[in-house]
Amino acid sequence: MSTPDRKLDARGPNADQIDYWNGDAGEKWARHQDRLDAMLAPFSRAVLSLAGVSAGERILDIGCGCGATTFDFAAAAGDTGRALGADISAPMIARARERAAALGSSAEFLLADAASHDFAPGSFDILASRFGIMFFEQPVDAFRHLRGALAPGGRTAFICWRAFKDNPWAALPLMAARPLLPDQEPPAPGTPGPFAFDEADRFRGVLGQAGFRSIEIEPFDAELTLGAGAEPVEAALHQSLEIGPLSRAMKEMPEVSREAIAELVREALAANLKDGAVRLPGAVWLVSAKA
Ligand SMILES: C[S@@+](CC[C@H](N)C(=O)[O-])C[C@H]1O[C@@H](n2cnc3c(N)ncnc32)[C@H](O)[C@@H]1O
Numbered sequence: 001m002s003t004p005d006r007k008l009d010a011r012g013p014n015a016d017q018i019d020y021w022n023g024d025a026g027e028k029w030a031r032h033q034d035r036l037d038a039m040l041a042p043f044s045r046a047v048l049s050l051a052g053v054s055a056g057e058r059i060l061d062i063g064c065g066c067g068a069t070t071f072d073f074a075a076a077a078g079d080t081g082r083a084l085g086a087d088i089s090a091p092m093i094a095r096a097r098e099r100a101a102a103l104g105s106s107a108e109f110l111l112a113d114a115a116s117h118d119f120a121p122g123s124f125d126i127l128a129s130r131f132g133i134m135f136f137e138q139p140v141d142a143f144r145h146l147r148g149a150l151a152p153g154g155r156t157a158f159i160c161w162r163a164f165k166d167n168p169w170a171a172l173p174l175m176a177a178r179p180l181l182p183d184q185e186p187p188a189p190g191t192p193g194p195f196a197f198d199e200a201d202r203f204r205g206v207l208g209q210a211g212f213r214s215i216e217i218e219p220f221d222a223e224l225t226l227g228a229g230a231e232p233v234e235a236a237l238h239q240s241l242e243i244g245p246l247s248r249a250m251k252e253m254p255e256v257s258r259e260a261i262a263e264l265v266r267e268a269l270a271a272n273l274k275d276g277a278v279r280l281p282g283a284v285w286l287v288s289a290k291a
Contacts, residue, residue: 005111008088013137014113017192018088021135024251026089028242033066033095035239040068040130042222043159043284047130048072050286051157056080057125060149062114062158063087063132067096067107073128074107084124086110086117087132115142119149126150128157134196143210150291156212158287162219163198164245166283169224170194173240174249176268177261181249194245200285212289220286226269228277236269236278237262 010018020026029036037044047069053059053076061070064085074083085107087093096109110117115136127146136142164171174181190196197203200217207215227236240246241262250256269278 008113012116014115017135021089026091029065030091030095037068039224043130044069044072046220046286047128047157047159050288051126051128053077058082059126059128060124061085062127062129064096065092067099067109069130070107071103071105074105083107084110086112086114088113115145121148122151124149125154126157130159133158134160134194135192137192139206140209143207147211147291154291156287156289159284160197161194162283162285164195169226169280169282170245172268172280173246173265176265177246180256180261182253207289215289218286220284222282223279224282226278226280232276232278233266233270233273237266240265
């Protein structure tokens with residue numbers, strides 16, 4: 001079963017994110033997907049376990065990116081189930097489809113804004129996401145809309161980052177580069193972005209207003225391998241400069257010297273080299289709720 005792409009409405013509330021994920025950021029995620037999947041593997045396992053998919057269930061993977069978790073959901077749901085990944089990023093959806101073909105996965109992919117796409121009412125048993133649900137400009141409306149796609153008794157399995165300061169994989173490279181970056185106001189609480197749901201109570205409120213019930217939000221910690229292999233520190237440095245909060249900050253300040261920043265960040269990462277790899281802690285919420 002395949003669902004045709006709909007042209008995305010780049011004037012809707014999520015226009016900025018549609019721009020962002022169809023530009024440089026989406027291209028980078030598509031290019032580095034294998035490395036990112038290795039880095040995020042502990043969270044794939046966590047979201048799969050949280051979802052507890054049974055054969056025959058129908059899963060919507062929100063903000064599926066290049067599809068790693070959608071493949072896992074498709075395998076768990078089996079021939080009688082369905083896993084659909086929806087994402088606003090054309091380069092990432094294209095990569096997901098290539099990978100599905102190479103893997104022989106039954107996972108399907110749709111280029112769509114999950115906040116407004118016309119999903120058939122009640123057509124999924126599980127709404128799932130690994131880090132794809134923190135980018136809605138109007139989160140209550142988005143989650144209310146998505147709840148309508150759940151069948152009675154349906155459930156969620158979401159993973160999102162806890163506070164920036166509790167996530168050294170993101171904070172350490174940015175803090176190391178701070179002396180060279182102009183002062184930046186921290187984003188207002190709840191601003192769309194990786195840390196939009198850093199406060200469990202705010203996320204609980206959003207889901208509650210969207211009509212979900214039995215909301216459970218539990219912490220989960222795991223290390224992210226930023227760099228391994230022959231040159232682990234250089235690999236971790238490359239990763240930090242390409243993707244994540246430091247790369248976002250640098251994009252907004254192209255006048256700052258990349259070489260000078262690299263020097264500071266390399267030193268901070270090297271201090272975390274252990275057993276041939278640079279690993280840093282990550283802290284997420286595991287979020288389950290009922291329709
Ligand atoms: C941090 S990436 C995570 C990608 C993927 N889930 C993974 O773990 O590899 C966030 C993803 O959310 C997608 N996204 C953001 N807003 C979206 C929306 N309104 N509808 C669908 N996808 C969205 C982005 O395009 C991007 O692929």
